[in-house]
Amino acid sequence: MNVIGLGDAGCKIADCFSQYSQYKIFKINVDIEGERCYNIPILETAEEYESYEYPKIKNFLKGLKGETLLIVGGSGKVSCGSLRILENIKKLPISILYIQPDLEMLDDTQKMQERLVRNVMQEYARSGVFEKVCLISNNALDKIVGGAPVIGYFEALNELLVPSLHMVNFFSNNKAVSGSIPKAKSTHRIYTVGIFDTQKNEEKMFFSLDNARNRCYIYGVNEEKLKTDKKLMNKIKKQIESKKGENLDISYAIYPTDYDYDIGYVIERTPIIQN
Numbered sequence: 001m002n003v004i005g006l007g008d009a010g011c012k013i014a015d016c017f018s019q020y021s022q023y024k025i026f027k028i029n030v031d032i033e034g035e036r037c038y039n040i041p042i043l044e045t046a047e048e049y050e051s052y053e054y055p056k057i058k059n060f061l062k063g064l065k066g067e068t069l070l071i072v073g074g075s076g077k078v079s080c081g082s083l084r085i086l087e088n089i090k091k092l093p094i095s096i097l098y099i100q101p102d103l104e105m106l107d108d109t110q111k112m113q114e115r116l117v118r119n120v121m122q123e124y125a126r127s128g129v130f131e132k133v134c135l136i137s138n139n140a141l142d143k144i145v146g147g148a149p150v151i152g153y154f155e156a157l158n159e160l161l162v163p164s165l166h167m168v169n170f171f172s173n174n175k176a177v178s179g180s181i182p183k184a185k186s187t188h189r190i191y192t193v194g195i196f197d198t199q200k201n202e203e204k205m206f207f208s209l210d211n212a213r214n215r216c217y218i219y220g221v222n223e224e225k226l227k228t229d230k231k232l233m234n235k236i237k238k239q240i241e242s243k244k245g246e247n248l249d250i251s252y253a254i255y256p257t258d259y260d261y262d263i264g265y266v267i268e269r270t271p272i273i274q275n
Contacts, residue, residue, distance in 0.1 A: 001169070002068040002092075004028065004061075006082060009073030009099050012154060016162035022169070026061070028085065029078065040078065046113050049081035058088045067131075068092045072121075074114035075101040082117070083124075096121050096133040097165070100207070102142075115275075122273045125189040132189045135207040135274060136161060144195070144204045160195075161206065168193050168265050171218050176253040177226060178233070181216050181267065188214055188269040196264030201239045203266045211272040215243065216251045220263035223256035 004026045005014025011027040018025045028038045038060045043049050068089060072079045086094060098121050103111060118135075125133040141157040142148070148156035172181050184191070194205035196217055203217075219236060226232070236252065243250045257263065 004070045006072045007076035007078040010071040016158045046077040046080040071097040073099040095131045100137045137207045178254040179252040181253045187271040191269040194266040198262045198264040212268045214249045214269040216267045218265040219254045220257045
């Protein structure tokens, strides 16, 4: 998978994905240098990034094939250049990882920009221009990690986010031993993920979706345990039964791992734009 980080937040998260061999990393930002890096000038306004021509960007992205993920944060002005940049690879299957900043830390102009970028990304996904958009809230990540020091704050959030997304991708591309991760409906292109404590039967989502329509619980269980634990299947059935609700489809998928402990994740989808 190609991973394109745009702006400070996008590039930092893209760097975290580089620890896995499955991803080819590209970064687009101001004052950036190095292999697969595209440097853009510092512009005064979001509107300037939206209308900027991005010289040689087509050559920079030339040769990309297959699934491509753009990572973008909502608070950076450079995020408004997303659509112009993506025009150069519009024939590829493009997904969006959208990072919502702490809205309380933004001024009124930044709040309007964040809302605009978030809604545009969702509208383009709903119309099928993008394959899907994954919404992530920094506030939600902060609550899960229990806070972090000022220096290294975003690194701590990303250390939760990126491995979780990677494992969801990994499981989604492998066959479960029981159940399955259902293919998303064409109308359910807006989603988020979360971690699932399989012992406590508790999920902690990375974004609070309104009007969720589908939720899939992913179990990663030691392979030997899957072969020997006679009570596990009934336990999982009871957990899944307890999650069922009105207008919410529940599914599960169980995968073998070589870990000594169980891991769990959740994928939650909705057809409704999150305002």
